[in-house]
Amino acid sequence: MGRDIQAVKISDEDRRIYGERLRRSLEVLDRMLRERAFEEAPPQVGLEIELDLVGEQTAPSMRNAQVLDAITDPDWETELGQFNLEINVPPRQLAGDALADLERQIRAALNSADEKARATGSRLVMIGILPTLGEQHMSERALSDNARYRVLNEQIFAARGEDMRIQIAGAEQLLTYAHSITPEAACTSAQLHLRVSPDAFASYWNAAQAMAGVQVAVAANSPFLFGRQLWHETRITLFQQATDVRPQQQVKRQDVRPRVWFGERWITSVLDLFEENVEFFPALLPICDDDDPLAALERGAVPDLGELSLHNGTIYRWNRPVYAAVDGRPHLRVENRVLPAGPSVADVMANAAFYYGLLRALTEEHEPISSRMPFAAAAGNLREAARYGLDARLFWPGLGEVPAAELVLRHLLPLAWEGLHRWDVDQKSADRLLGIIEQRCLTRQTGAAWQIGMVAAMSERGTSRQRALSLMTERYIEHMHTNEPVHTWPVG
Numbered sequence: 001m002g003r004d005i006q007a008v009k010i011s012d013e014d015r016r017i018y019g020e021r022l023r024r025s026l027e028v029l030d031r032m033l034r035e036r037a038f039e040e041a042p043p044q045v046g047l048e049i050e051l052d053l054v055g056e057q058t059a060p061s062m063r064n065a066q067v068l069d070a071i072t073d074p075d076w077e078t079e080l081g082q083f084n085l086e087i088n089v090p091p092r093q094l095a096g097d098a099l100a101d102l103e104r105q106i107r108a109a110l111n112s113a114d115e116k117a118r119a120t121g122s123r124l125v126m127i128g129i130l131p132t133l134g135e136q137h138m139s140e141r142a143l144s145d146n147a148r149y150r151v152l153n154e155q156i157f158a159a160r161g162e163d164m165r166i167q168i169a170g171a172e173q174l175l176t177y178a179h180s181i182t183p184e185a186a187c188t189s190a191q192l193h194l195r196v197s198p199d200a201f202a203s204y205w206n207a208a209q210a211m212a213g214v215q216v217a218v219a220a221n222s223p224f225l226f227g228r229q230l231w232h233e234t235r236i237t238l239f240q241q242a243t244d245v246r247p248q249q250q251v252k253r254q255d256v257r258p259r260v261w262f263g264e265r266w267i268t269s270v271l272d273l274f275e276e277n278v279e280f281f282p283a284l285l286p287i288c289d290d291d292d293p294l295a296a297l298e299r300g301a302v303p304d305l306g307e308l309s310l311h312n313g314t315i316y317r318w319n320r321p322v323y324a325a326v327d328g329r330p331h332l333r334v335e336n337r338v339l340p341a342g343p344s345v346a347d348v349m350a351n352a353a354f355y356y357g358l359l360r361a362l363t364e365e366h367e368p369i370s371s372r373m374p375f376a377a378a379a380g381n382l383r384e385a386a387r388y389g390l391d392a393r394l395f396w397p398g399l400g401e402v403p404a405a406e407l408v409l410r411h412l413l414p415l416a417w418e419g420l421h422r423w424d425v426d427q428k429s430a431d432r433l434l435g436i437i438e439q440r441c442l443t444r445q446t447g448a449a450w451q452i453g454m455v456a457a458m459s460e461r462g463t464s465r466q467r468a469l470s471l472m473t474e475r476y477i478e479h480m481h482t483n484e485p486v487h488t489w490p491v492g
Contacts, residue, residue: 213381
């Protein structure tokens with residue numbers, strides 16, 4: 001969820017003032033951390049799910065404004081593309097049967113929203129990349145009617161100075177060019193939040209980075225883009241290319257980082273990440289708040305750190321640090337962004353259970369995983385998992401390179417179960433949700449594998465690619481509404 005802004009013209013003076021305010025916000029955050037201004041509170045989890053809208057013959061439906069008017073629920077809001085929506089689930093503690101309650105709440109919200117969307121001629125789809133998206137849907141006209149997205153589009157292309165080049169080599173090849181950031185809207189995700197104390201933040205962030213590749217391997221759900229079969233989780237490389245402000249001659253330069261960034265080192269404090277943001281990334285939305293963060297802190301108030309947060313929102317780390325002030329209290333969150341949406345709510349919750357459980361276990365190991373795993377290996381795991389899903393070979397400390405499914409089944413699922421136990425999650429919920437992950441690994445059927453298998457089966461019967469993608473998406477929507485996990489979906 002991004003912060004809304006008003007349409008503005010940005011001058012060099014705006015950038016200078018914003019840079020000063022950004023550095024001041026960083027100094028205020030540093031002081032708040034040193035003075036222990038963050039109250040201790042039980043960890044809480046939250047969830048955001050981005051969805052696509054489809055109309056006739058499962059083609060993208062550019063009606064998110066009409067659908068939102070029909071839903072009339074503040075938990076729902078627009079996303080980048082007119083064919084996108086997002087639901088924000090209120091935070092809660094993880095203990096007890098919170099995961100089961102969360103699953104029921106999300107299912108009820110999605111069913112209600114889908115019923116209202118149908119009155120506008122649209123349906124909701126929870127999927128990493130909508131298979132029926134075509135290059136003809138990627139014009140600037142498809143951007144949502146929100147000033148933030150328009151200004152962001154202008155600033156990214158002003159920085160690039162050239163059209164966006166998207167090149168992906170997978171099972172098939174894609175090379176295309178875009179004149180707007182709309183291809184970013186093709187990427188729909190499920191984002192997991194965890195509120196943690198400042199002292200624990202680095203341990204949780206490092207552990208989240210270490211397991212990012214494993215998450216993608218077991219949850220891949222984005223194999224098709226613009227009619228081509230590419231990576232199992234094509235969303236990973238598409239998102240990086242679709243938000244890159246670097247012109248082509250800078251792409252291979254090590255001193256110019258992409259806006260979608262895994263990072264380059266383990267951290268010792270959340271401040272490391274915000275300092276990198278300021279040092280490495282020019283501001284895309286240099287818009288200042290009225291309130292001075294230092295003055296707010298001096299008068300005993302909790303500063304919003306608006307400039308720091310706005311800038312942070314334009315740097316798309318796969319595990320993003322989040323500072324927020326809620327009800328007069330500051331807190332920090334790790335926002336995990338690697339997962340695609342879908343396929344079913346049960347699958348989303350299984351992915352969440354695996355993440356929160358394994359994260360807790362890795363964080364509390366006697367020897368931190370960041371001391372046993374090269375950072376470059378964690379980054380390499382993410383890329384390999386995105387390309388090959390459960391067929392990827394991933395590096396893990398003490399094991400070397402092992403098949404992703406074997407790594408999860410033999411080594412990581414027991415850790416995830418132990419982690420959920422430490423969160424005091426109800427055993428029945430833990431067993432059911434981690435059982436879904438186990439069965440995915442045993443059957444080798446992720447959302448991506450199911451989509452690929454369905455299209456292959458239809459193609460063997462002589463169905464054209466575009467028709468197969470449309471029919472497969474229709475079948476996907478039917479299965480999604482049963483809430484049966486994807487490993488049970490029949491292929492054929």
